[in-house]
Amino acid sequence: MADKETAKRSRRSSGAITLRDVAKLAGVAPITASRALNTPDQVSEVVLKKVKEAVERTGYVPNRLAGGLASARSRLIAAIVPSTVISVFNETIEALNGTLFDAGYQLMLGQSGYSPARAEMLLEAVIGRRPDGIFITGILPPGKARTRLLASGIPVVETWDLTPTPIDMLVGFSHSQIGHDVAQFFSKKGCRHLAIVRAEDERADRRTRAFIEAAATYGLGGVHVENVGALRTLRSGRQALANVLAAKPQVDAVFCSSDLLAMGVLTEARVRHISVPEQLSVMGFGDVPFVADMVPALSTVRINGAQIGQIAARNLMDRAEGRGVAQPMVDVGFSIIERDSTAQGKP
Amino acid sequence: MADKETAKRSRRSSGAITLRDVAKLAGVAPITASRALNTPDQVSEVVLKKVKEAVERTGYVPNRLAGGLASARSRLIAAIVPSTVISVFNETIEALNGTLFDAGYQLMLGQSGYSPARAEMLLEAVIGRRPDGIFITGILPPGKARTRLLASGIPVVETWDLTPTPIDMLVGFSHSQIGHDVAQFFSKKGCRHLAIVRAEDERADRRTRAFIEAAATYGLGGVHVENVGALRTLRSGRQALANVLAAKPQVDAVFCSSDLLAMGVLTEARVRHISVPEQLSVMGFGDVPFVADMVPALSTVRINGAQIGQIAARNLMDRAEGRGVAQPMVDVGFSIIERDSTAQGKP
DNA sequence: TTGAAAGCGCTAACAA
């Protein structure tokens, strides 16, 4: 019992340097070392210096698993993203991650878009890590997952959409408004024969419906809708234009549900010697970085994805740290970027 | 002391359902409940059923922070990826995440590509979570980070490259070989005036050097190299071709260090009425999903990114679970995909 | 400002 201090490491220990080791080296109690690292103001200059030296010398890296368990704050944020590879969400995730990292949080990734069974597993896995917040791309529909998330009490931010009944917080924009505004845009440009090329997706659905409704109010009925299914590739965009032309040869404007589909449409138009925008106007969605420099430059609907990521990160951290959230529901809006692929003015 | 069982929850408790609650409900000891969940074979049918029912009734989700702390196995894998938005690594990350998830692991994301100071912080943050493994895109150059990682004892897999001195495990391919093979390819196709359009990147560097060397052995000296710097956008590809043409008007083949740059080159060629592949052969790198369906379809170097992700995941898990790693160093190779953007045969 | 004690929720080790 004389050598409590020098007692050999228990069999269970991982062998890594712990806060105890650092404290011992600095000649203080573990809790004092902890304070020196987490709340330096609560500690004298002398102690602070000794602890910092000890950390430097030992190469100590705090075990966040232990810290999270003790403090019930994991400093982990989970993001649930769809599995699409080239995704319009990339920019958002990058901003989310950057903002979180700067504040000392880590991002955990979960990919959705699989079977309901896997979705349930994903949620279990995520909640099991006790994240301080959960970021969701899209809106979680009512169901088991939603109930469960609500029950977990973990702050949640839903994004890229609007709903009057969010689980918790919301940073998005109105897909209906986009459908409406694009139809109006085409109408003003003098387009008379509209079509939509879209992927199978609930949000694209709402844009489509609003587009058709708005078109009707501008006297443009009979919008042709081409649904490419789950595959939102360039190839399906090409095929889609072929189908549109077969069904409605007089088409003079196409609104696509992604930039990639729009690229496909542009490609097919070029192959068929249909001049854009003289004979056909094409509008994309997403404003992926490179579409501005294509020829013709793609007109598209731009979402400020980075802004969504930043605001979502701030909101989650505000809630996690017990602060009030300034704006739990934010509409970041969108803008129609007019480039070369849409008609240049009234005829 | 009569009501040890009914003692009210301590002030520190988070209030969530714990394994204790489940065990109590099932009428067994916590450790038995733990075994029912983690190693069901070690438990009788009766107990298993009772525990499962208790879990169902309470909505219990195990706290992986506590589990990780107790078992020194976090079931967390960290991936360090560059911050590039549209990235050729996406496919790898998706496969990595998918494979890990199926085995009960979670993926944590860290973005590199910032300042050395941030890189150091990133590493601290990652090690602090005590991941069971670390996935790195690229090869970590010798330095503080490398030393630190080595000292941490955490299994590491480096990817997308080869080196005789990996930190630990390796899943990649030879960039020099690619440079060589593409030069050979162009030579065989009868191209005589080669150029390279490349981003600032150490791996592109090696492809470039090998390309130039190989070209020389085929009697094709004077390869023009256009370095677009850090910006690997479509626009810089366009500008790059303009520069190449100004410096070497007779150019008849360009090897680009990414598909996006190649798309820029194709675009600029089209604008200038340079026919591809008749007057100019263009080769990309990466085989991003949509380049196959462009017109002309892009010839490119294909890397099986998903395979890299899968193998890396398996290797990390094998090591984490104390199994031997079948192949700690894997060369997954590459293939040159010949499509429409390169010369169709000897003249 | 500093420290002792007591957990956070779970599992390894050992015992029955």
Place this chain on the structure above:
DNA sequence: TTGTTAGCGCTTTCAA
């Protein structure tokens, strides 16, 4: 097969 005990490494609580 089941249970008891004793931590994992940290931070909260309370006291000095």
